[in-house]
Amino acid sequence: MLPKFISISETIIDRIKKGELLPGDKVPSENELISTYQISNTTARKCLLEIESKGWARRIKGKGTYVLNRTAEHQLLRTLGSIDSTRKGFDESLKIEGFTPKNIILEKTILLDGISSDIVGKHFIIEGPVLKIHQLRYADDILMKDETRYISLKLCPKIDRLPTEISYFKTYESDYGIKITDVKQTLSVDIMGPESALNNFDIDKQTAVFILDSAILCGKDKVVEIERSYYRGDKYKFAIIANPEYNSSVSSFNLDKNKD
Template sequence: MKPKFITISESIIEKIRSGELQPGDKIPSENELIKQFKVSNTTARKSLLEIESKGWAQRIKGKGTFVLNRTEDHHLVRTLGSIDATRRGFNEGLRAEGFNPKNIVLEKSILQHGISSEISGRHFIMDGPVLKIHLLRYADEVIIKDEIRYISLRLCPKINMMSTDISYFKVYEDKYHHKISDIKQTLSTTILKPGDEDNNFEVEEQIPVFVLDSVILCQPEQVLEIEKSYYRGDKYKFAIVANPEYNDTSKG
């Protein structure tokens, strides 16, 4: 008969194999395993260590244990429509999957006259002043995302003084106490050639990219953030949450 901690670890690994738990997802904590399987803290701890030792997950101090990215081509899975995924933040999500993130700031400026964007057939306007942040996002020294983010300085004063390594979504909620009411996103594709003016991926061949346009709204229907980003098509896969719940708990 198998030890209980092996049975528990195998059940969680099977969820990872089946795709029920995706790379970057947080697996049940020690306390959650104790409650779910009615076991001691020693058994629960050994279960988590067993999953980690087999290379399925890694523990991040103070955060929890997360599913590692074990796909052969190391495609990163991103979920559209997920409050959890947005709240977790880009860098934290990469670390949870076992990658080393890095940001390079290409531009950080203040636009006095505001901006507008059309997403899902609707026109969104953000009044000035607006913080514009243009970042190159790296995973293990490879540029995987070219991100331009616009943030309302009227709704988030002095956010321009903060590090670009933060999860902006968490800052909107925790520091500025905004109630996020909706996230609108559209995903399209294009091809970037090496000589294209807007190609910052440092590649010598043309590459497919996903183009993500999004807007974050806070109550009462105010435009808090607008984003336009390029994701390397050979590094990403996208999943969709059809009916996200705002009050779900954070996975990271």
């Protein structure tokens, strides 16, 4: 008969293989294992060490144990409509999955006249001044995301002085005391060619790209951030959470098969 910590760890690894626990998801904690399986602290600790030693998860000190990304060719799964996923931010999500993030800033400037964007059929506006950050985001030296973010400097003064690898969502909440009420997102698909002026991926053939437009709201018509990002179609999969709850509000998500 297998030791108890082995059988329990294999049960959790099987959940990972089946997709019940996805890359970046938190593995049950020691206390959760103790409660679920009626085991000792020592056995629970051995379970987590076994899962980690087999390469299925990684322990991050002070945070917990997270499922690693073992997909081929660095393919990443991202969840739309998830406040928790948005709160983590790009760099933290990659670290949790076992990748090394890197960011290259192409532009960081202040726009005095503001910015606007059409998302889920509605026009969203941030009045100036607005911080514009355009950066390329890498996982293990592979360019994954071409991101342009616009942030209200009226709502977040001096945020331009902070490093760009932070989770901006967390910063809005913790540093500026902003209560996020909604996240609007539209995902579309386009074909990007080598000759495209938007091709920062250095692709040498026509490649599908995901285009994510989003707006983060902190009131009925108050927008703290607008984002437009390009994701490599061969490196990403997107999952959708329907009707997620966040402070009694519902995030909106729309999928366009073709970009207008």
